[in-house]
Amino acid sequence: MPNMDPKKCPMPVQEPDVRNKNFSEVALGYTYDMAVNEAKRCLHCKNHPCVDGCPVGIDIPGFIAKVAQEDLEGAYEILSASSALPAVCGRVCPQENQCEGKCIRGIKAEPVGIGRLERFVADWHRQHTSEQPKMPAPNGHKVAVIGSGPSGLTAAGDLAKMGYKVTVYEALHTPGGVLVYGIPEFRLPKDIVRQEIDGLKAIGVDIETDVVIGKTITVDELFEMGNEAVFIGSGAGLPRFMNIPGESLNGVYSANEFLTRINLMKAYLPGAKTPIQHAKRVAVVGGGNVAMDAARCAKRLGAEEVYIVYRRGMEELPARKEEVEHAEEEGIIFKTLSNPTEILGDDKGYVSGIVCQEMELGEPDASGRRRPVAKEGCTFTLDVDSVIMSIGTSPNPLIRSTTPGLEANSHGCLITKGEDGETTRQGVYAGGDAVTGAATVILAMGAGKHAAKAIDAYIRGKSQG
Amino acid sequence: MFKILEKQALNPTVTKMVIDAPLVARKAEPGQFIIYRASEDGERVPLTIADFDREKGTVTIIFQIVGGSTMELNALNAGDSLVDFVGPLGTPSKLEGLKKVAVVGGGVGCAIAYPVAKKLHQLGAEVHSVVGFRSKDLVILEQEFEAVSDRVEKMSDDGTWGDKGVVTAALEKLIKEGNQYDEVIAIGPLIMMKFVCQLTKQYGIKTTVSMNPIMIDGTGMCGGCRLTVGGKTKFACVDGPDFDGHQVDFDEAMHRGSMYRGFEARAREAECELLKKEVQ
Ligand SMILES: Cc1cc2nc3c(=O)[nH]c(=O)nc-3n(C[C@H](O)[C@H](O)[C@H](O)COP(=O)(O)OP(=O)(O)OC[C@H]3O[C@@H](n4cnc5c(N)ncnc54)[C@H](O)[C@@H]3O)c2cc1C
Ligand code: FES
Numbered sequence: 001m002p003n004m005d006p007k008k009c010p011m012p013v014q015e016p017d018v019r020n021k022n023f024s025e026v027a028l029g030y031t032y033d034m035a036v037n038e039a040k041r042c043l044h045c046k047n048h049p050c051v052d053g054c055p056v057g058i059d060i061p062g063f064i065a066k067v068a069q070e071d072l073e074g075a076y077e078i079l080s081a082s083s084a085l086p087a088v089c090g091r092v093c094p095q096e097n098q099c100e101g102k103c104i105r106g107i108k109a110e111p112v113g114i115g116r117l118e119r120f121v122a123d124w125h126r127q128h129t130s131e132q133p134k135m136p137a138p139n140g141h142k143v144a145v146i147g148s149g150p151s152g153l154t155a156a157g158d159l160a161k162m163g164y165k166v167t168v169y170e171a172l173h174t175p176g177g178v179l180v181y182g183i184p185e186f187r188l189p190k191d192i193v194r195q196e197i198d199g200l201k202a203i204g205v206d207i208e209t210d211v212v213i214g215k216t217i218t219v220d221e222l223f224e225m226g227n228e229a230v231f232i233g234s235g236a237g238l239p240r241f242m243n244i245p246g247e248s249l250n251g252v253y254s255a256n257e258f259l260t261r262i263n264l265m266k267a268y269l270p271g272a273k274t275p276i277q278h279a280k281r282v283a284v285v286g287g288g289n290v291a292m293d294a295a296r297c298a299k300r301l302g303a304e305e306v307y308i309v310y311r312r313g314m315e316e317l318p319a320r321k322e323e324v325e326h327a328e329e330e331g332i333i334f335k336t337l338s339n340p341t342e343i344l345g346d347d348k349g350y351v352s353g354i355v356c357q358e359m360e361l362g363e364p365d366a367s368g369r370r371r372p373v374a375k376e377g378c379t380f381t382l383d384v385d386s387v388i389m390s391i392g393t394s395p396n397p398l399i400r401s402t403t404p405g406l407e408a409n410s411h412g413c414l415i416t417k418g419e420d421g422e423t424t425r426q427g428v429y430a431g432g433d434a435v436t437g438a439a440t441v442i443l444a445m446g447a448g449k450h451a452a453k454a455i456d457a458y459i460r461g462k463s464q465g
Numbered sequence: 466m467f468k469i470l471e472k473q474a475l476n477p478t479v480t481k482m483v484i485d486a487p488l489v490a491r492k493a494e495p496g497q498f499i500i501y502r503a504s505e506d507g508e509r510v511p512l513t514i515a516d517f518d519r520e521k522g523t524v525t526i527i528f529q530i531v532g533g534s535t536m537e538l539n540a541l542n543a544g545d546s547l548v549d550f551v552g553p554l555g556t557p558s559k560l561e562g563l564k565k566v567a568v569v570g571g572g573v574g575c576a577i578a579y580p581v582a583k584k585l586h587q588l589g590a591e592v593h594s595v596v597g598f599r600s601k602d603l604v605i606l607e608q609e610f611e612a613v614s615d616r617v618e619k620m621s622d623d624g625t626w627g628d629k630g631v632v633t634a635a636l637e638k639l640i641k642e643g644n645q646y647d648e649v650i651a652i653g654p655l656i657m658m659k660f661v662c663q664l665t666k667q668y669g670i671k672t673t674v675s676m677n678p679i680m681i682d683g684t685g686m687c688g689g690c691r692l693t694v695g696g697k698t699k700f701a702c703v704d705g706p707d708f709d710g711h712q713v714d715f716d717e718a719m720h721r722g723s724m725y726r727g728f729e730a731r732a733r734e735a736e737c738e739l740l741k742k743e744v745q
Contacts, residue, residue, distance in 0.1 A: 171684050173549045210551040216488050237686040248717050250724045257687035273508040275728035349720030396685050
């Protein structure tokens with residue numbers, strides 16, 4: 001008998017007033033019983049629309065059935081057939097727009113907690129498996145992967161399992177991409193990312209940190225070094241600013257800088273060697289996951305008031321629903337329908353306030369969202385001593401500007417032919433944010449999977465031909 | 466890990482290290498920089514490449530001991546290793562085609578000015594170096610500058626070395642003597658570069674400065690290194706560190722450079738305490 005509870009089993013979490021002062025994980029994860037019970041809410045409907053909602057097509061009813069039968073290793077096997085990073089995706093995927101958004105239980109009540117179950121199964125596996133991964137038999141071919149974010153790690157893992165000798169080149173000193181420098185510990189514990197990376201090393205993947213492709217080594221040189229193909233998973237790391245007055249005042253950060261100081265450099269820890277401003281009143285400009293992360297980090301650093309300043313309405317916030325809810329619970333103040341026009345400074349060059357224009361929603365624009373338009377004569381000023389710009393990022397031009405034949409579109413995104421990730425340069429494949437612009441972990445992972453297959457086919461074709 | 470092959474104190478506050486970093490040495494050019502971390506929990510710190518030897522695979526860095534992170538670096542010795550050493554970052558200085566150049570270096574900035582002077586000399590340019598220090602005991606690279614310059618003007622604030630006065634005085638003297646420079650390249654404290662630019666602007670001489678703002682990644686990812694140049698935002702780590710000095714907003718750069726001064730002072734104290742404990 002399915003469990004007909006209209007509501008998802010709630011996720012145990014740290015209390016808002018406790019967690020907004022620490023960096024430990026907010027959501028604590030289901031217990032065994034909760035997971036099994038929640039799994040029983042799946043009706044195993046005929047058309048399983050959830051699977052269509054999943055960018056990598058995980059057999060969702062299949063893995064959930066295994067959880068209901070208490071065969072967790074079986075559930076993990078199903079998950080890992082389609083996803084390289086279930087512990088990560090279970091935590092950070094925008095499930096409400098994907099699998100859970102399509103779940104038929106969601107029509108009348110709450111959908112099945114697919115993300116929470118995914119996380120549970122992946123965590124359970126990590127904690128209970130003692131099996132050492134087996135070293136695949138080498139096939140004698142070499143591939144280079146640029147970037148160690150979800151797309152690069154996935155491509156590397158899949159290729160290594162096929163027997164390729166894979167080297168991942170990472171510009172920063174710690175591998176993981178956005179998973180380590182962007183998404184905070186309280187949402188994605190770095191131990192999980194580390195274990196994923198250790199798993200890759202155990203199957204023979206080499207990870208070379210401190211190598212900036214395009215500077216230290218070029219793509220051409222990667223081929224000269226004997227690599228038969230190159231996968232570019234360099235992400236979209238270049239921060240945008242608004243180009244409004246006052247953006248160079250002290251206390252104005254890009255979200256990338258703010259989050260990198262905190263997550264990669266651990267500036268939040270006492271005695272950290274990397275500095276960060278502990279502001280009292282902070283305005284975060286933007287409404288995506290990045291903005292929520294920045295706002296919640298600022299709160300945890302001790303800010304009394306943290307504002308999200310966003311030019312559209314609450315409904316339009318692009319962040320995951322759960323992040324918005326968590327942010328609200330933690331006391332983040334939402335100033336929606338507000339657009340900054342100027343950052344004010346004191347005589348020493350530090351931020352003292354931000355001037356915002358009130359907005360209202362007009363006609364839908366090309367993206368289908370209603371376009372915000374200025375409300376004549378309505379402005380207000382927030383007293384803040386820090387402003388964090390979180391209005392998007394674009395791909396870094398470093399690689400394409402040093403790689404002849406590699407073409408990008410007007411947004412700086414690498415041009416690829418279809419989902420194989422084949423670029424305009426022979427033997428070079430790309431995927432993730434470097435191709436799509438800032439998107440999601442699951443799409444980056446999916447792109448890595450497709451590219452790994454395509455690279456394998458390309459190298460096989462070459463060696464036969 | 467990147468091994469320290471040599472360490473030498475150039476003066477009481479400036480140290481030179483030769484690092485085993487073949488990949489960086491292979492590509493390094495004057496004007497570029499590296500980012501190091503001395504330890505696993507260390508800060509990422511940018512330093513301009515002072516010299517390199519492609520055959521030996523080594524990169525030379527010269528740094529002033531100013532804050533916790535440079536103190537941590539200075540506590541290491543030949544035989545020890547740095548956990549991270551990434552580069553070469555930034556765009557190389559554009560020196561080709563220059564026939565006569567004045568290279569102005571101030572303080573530890575001379576460590577960055579020297580490879581530029583050397584490269585110009587190798588390219589066959591006439592090099593006039595103007596180097597300034599606070600006093601005689603802080604002088605570095607004197608012979609090196611002599612070796613690659615057609616003329617060296619030496620200045621010190623207190624008159625204990627060369628002429629007493631600031632580098633701009635010596636530069637103005639050279640200009641007034643009728644020296645026609647294709648370009649002036651100024652590297653040193655922001656305030657020095659600002660005044661050099663004010664001077665050269667009067668004479669209409671193109672001036673390049675090397676900026677060293679606060680950085681984290683050094684690849685264009687954080688925007689922490691941004692500067693206003695010609696009214697536009699530029700990222701020093703990828704668009705520079707060399708910029709047209711007449712376009713740089715130096716006052717803003719000075720404000721931004723002071724962002725973490727309080728933190729730096731505390732870090733310096735903490736590092737001193739640590740060193741004291743280790744000595745005991
Ligand atoms: C703060 C934040 C929160 C987010 N929250 C979510 C979320 O909740 N859910 C979700 O699905 N998505 C989220 N995202 C988006 C998601 O993280 C990205 O879409 C995803 O990480 C993209 O993966 P990627 O592999 O393409 O690139 P990245 O993760 O960006 O990794 C690229 C890597 O390549 C390296 N690199 C770049 N250039 C070079 C070079 N020249 N040489 C060597 N290495 C290089 C970079 O240093 C980096 O490590 C968030 C992003 C941010 C910034
Ligand atoms: S140092 Fe981060 S963008 Fe320049």
